[in-house]
Amino acid sequence: MSLQYLSDCHIHTDCSADGTDSAMMICESAARLGLYSVTFTDHCECNLYRAGGFDRSIRQSCYESRKAAAAFQGRLRVFSGIELGQPTQDLTAAEDALGCFQYDFVLGSLHNLRNQKDFFELNYSAAGLDDLLNRYFDEILEMIEWGNFDSLAHLTYPLRYIVGEYGLTVQSSQYKNRIDEVLRSLIANKIALEVNTSGLRQKLGVPMPDYPVIQRYRELGGTLITLGSDAHRWADVGAGIEYGLKLLREAGFHHFAVYSGRQPHFLPVE
Numbered sequence: 001m002s003l004q005y006l007s008d009c010h011i012h013t014d015c016s017a018d019g020t021d022s023a024m025m026i027c028e029s030a031a032r033l034g035l036y037s038v039t040f041t042d043h044c045e046c047n048l049y050r051a052g053g054f055d056r057s058i059r060q061s062c063y064e065s066r067k068a069a070a071a072f073q074g075r076l077r078v079f080s081g082i083e084l085g086q087p088t089q090d091l092t093a094a095e096d097a098l099g100c101f102q103y104d105f106v107l108g109s110l111h112n113l114r115n116q117k118d119f120f121e122l123n124y125s126a127a128g129l130d131d132l133l134n135r136y137f138d139e140i141l142e143m144i145e146w147g148n149f150d151s152l153a154h155l156t157y158p159l160r161y162i163v164g165e166y167g168l169t170v171q172s173s174q175y176k177n178r179i180d181e182v183l184r185s186l187i188a189n190k191i192a193l194e195v196n197t198s199g200l201r202q203k204l205g206v207p208m209p210d211y212p213v214i215q216r217y218r219e220l221g222g223t224l225i226t227l228g229s230d231a232h233r234w235a236d237v238g239a240g241i242e243y244g245l246k247l248l249r250e251a252g253f254h255h256f257a258v259y260s261g262r263q264p265h266f267l268p269v270e
Contacts (some may be wrong), residue, residue: 003245005267007258008238009039010107010153010196010228015061016043021234023064027072029234037077037258038237040065041107045085049093055100058082062101079260081105084149088142089114098148105259107194108149110139119158124166133158137178144185150259151192151226154208155182164204183217192224192257193217195247197240207244215251224264225256245269
């Protein structure tokens, strides 16, 4: 990788149930690739917090990231974060998780609607998609209004399964107004939009969100944007980040954000 400030702000270690590799192993890969920084954002699904043992796993994640930061000092900048899933489904759990550690970065994500399975577990048909996606945008807006996170992870996440896995067609123009609502709310609440490049490694074949949404965010005045591979193993660290930077350049962005101490620090889009 050739760009000077390549940074991956969405990475899962083996402290996430679906992660496979240690923070140290991931940092070794990132340093070898020439990344400028990495941010560990292990899962905390707030709706499952008490039953899932997340209080222990996120503490372990923070410990491992701090250990890696010390080990790689001078070679790689390592930040400690968390991916807070479904925070408004259990606000007590969300606040408890946020109080566990002084994070550098908090991602907010929505993997399932209230009282529903994860989007990857649902069976889809064209019937009912409109209701499902409108409920998704409603809950995203509720999260943004709550606001205690720094960047919105993988907007358009349901399309990974609806389009990528089931091959159904979703007319993006039908949801333009809903997406605009989300983007305007992010801007008003000073929350970043994440460009999640994991879709490039999946059947979906595009980032989440894709270029038209990134461009629209810029048109609406959005300036806070983060990049993340959503890697769950060492081999995917940094995957698609150069392509994500290319999309930012094409959309007219000059900087992207890396967070430290919950504050954005702007790096050039080269």
